Amino acid sequence: MRSFSLRLASKALWQMRVLGRPFxxxxxxxxxxxxxxxxxxxxxxxxxxxxxxxxFDMLKDARSFGIGVYNAWTVEPLLRTDLPAILRHAKSLGMITSLITNGRLLRQRAKDLPDLDFLSVSVDGIKSYRELRGIDLQEVMDGIKAAKAAGHEILMNCVISGKNMEELEDLVHLAESLGVWISFEPLHESRGIDEKVWDDLGIRDLPRYESAVDRLMELKKDGAPIINSQTYLAMIKSLKPRFKCHASDIILHVASDGSIENCRVHKGHLGRVSDGLAGVWASSKERRMKTVRECQGCLFFGYVENSLLYELVPEVMAHYEWM
Ligand SMILES: C[S@@+](CC[C@H](N)C(=O)[O-])C[C@H]1O[C@@H](n2cnc3c(N)ncnc32)[C@H](O)[C@@H]1O
Incomplete structure (x- = not known):
């Protein structure tokens, strides 16, 4: 398991809870x-x-602002040819590095990522994979194997939808057989996408969904490499976000064009990296708080688990197994 060391956890808590800055x-x-x-x-x-x-300038600014983790997360990091140099730069400044990829280029690029600490690969299904992602699962499996051979510790992330509910247990066994971790989160029906997509993919058969999540909770209890906490799994079973969101206390979101946004759901513009991270953070406090006050909540695991960690919820501290 690659969890936060005590030293890092203290640094993160100091940065967020005492200095009031993102980590x-x-x-x-x-x-x-x-x-x-x-x-x-x-x-x-x-x-x-x-x-x-x-x-590079943004990373330097981030480091002097106390940020400890650099996460390359959209849209598809492996398409960026200077990715190894960016990760090297972040590491040289003392940051932990992570990324999430669809894995399509992983077989070619796994060996180029020596400065990557945490690698997440989206794998949303087995039989349904091609329908959901439009390519053959084997391409991604080859990538995961290449990344394992290059020494990476890997998390497979599965977005639960109406298409893959019957495959969750098989995905857990696939993760076990590959020697990787696995995480789950429910499909978020984002605004701006045709309703027909949600009619086709949405979680609609609730009893079937609930028993699929129950099974994940049992598998986790029996030692399966599921990173999610039981608190989170119980929350997604109900599909009701019951937590105080601290996403915008923890994470600074920078879009590809250098604009700073409050979170992945609201995408509210807060400023630009060229304005300086500290200044944008300080001047956007009221807007960030207003967004949280008015938000209906989401169930993205990074937001929920990290918000619960921020609140020092014991079960999450004991059982959430990733960064
Ligand atoms: C936006 S993708 C970017 C990284 C990369 N291209 C990939 O596919 O993993 C990051 C994560 O968001 C997830 N994602 C995308 N749309 C989503 C949605 N509507 N609901 C929940 N998760 C979603 C993806 O499955 C992936 O795990």
Whole structure:
């Protein structure tokens, strides 16, 4: 397990709870994707991309602002040819590095990522994979094996939808057989995507969904490599976000064009990296708090689990197994 060390956890808590600053920089490192998944809003907004020197400057600014984690998370990080240099730069500044990828380019690029600490790969199904993602699962499996051979510790992330509910246990066994971790989160029906997509993919058969999540909870209890806490799994079973959101206390979101946004759901503009991170953070406090007050909540596992960690919920501290 690669969890936070005590030293890092103390640094994170000091930064967030005492200094009131974010600990994670989540970066839209590029603006395009090599897949066109129907449920994903990100590839639909092509935009500008920051240059390598602009990203280096942002990382330096982030480090002096106390940020300890650099996460390259949209749209498809492996498309960015300067990714190894960006990760190296973040590491050289003392940051922990992570990224999430669809895995399509992982077989070719796994060996280029020696400065990556946490690698997440989206794997949403077995039989349903092609329908959901439009490519053959084998391509991604080959990538995961190459990344394992290159020494990476890996998390497979599965978005639960109406298409893959029957496959969750098989996905857990697939993760076990590959020697990787697995996480689950329910499909988020984002605004701006045709309702027909949600009619087709949405979680509609609630009894079937609830028993699929129950089974995940049992598997976790029996030692399966599921990173989610039981608190989170119980929450997604009800599909009701019951937590105080601290996403915008923890994470600074930077879109591919260098604009700073409050979170992945609201995407409210707070400023630009060129304005300086500390200044944008300080001047956006009221707006960030207002967004949280008015938000109906979401169930993205990164937001929920980290908000619960921020609140020092014991079960989550004991059983959430990733960064
Ligand atoms: C936006 S993708 C970017 C990284 C990469 N291209 C990938 O596919 O993993 C990051 C994560 O968001 C998830 N995602 C995209 N659309 C979603 C939705 N509507 N609901 C829940 N998760 C979603 C993806 O499955 C992936 O795990």
């Amino acid at each position: 994670v920089l989540s970066h839209g490192i590029n603006a395009s994707c090599n897949l066109k998944c129907s449920f994903c809003p990100y590839w639909r907004r092509p935009g500008q991309e920051m240059s390598t020197p602009e990203i």
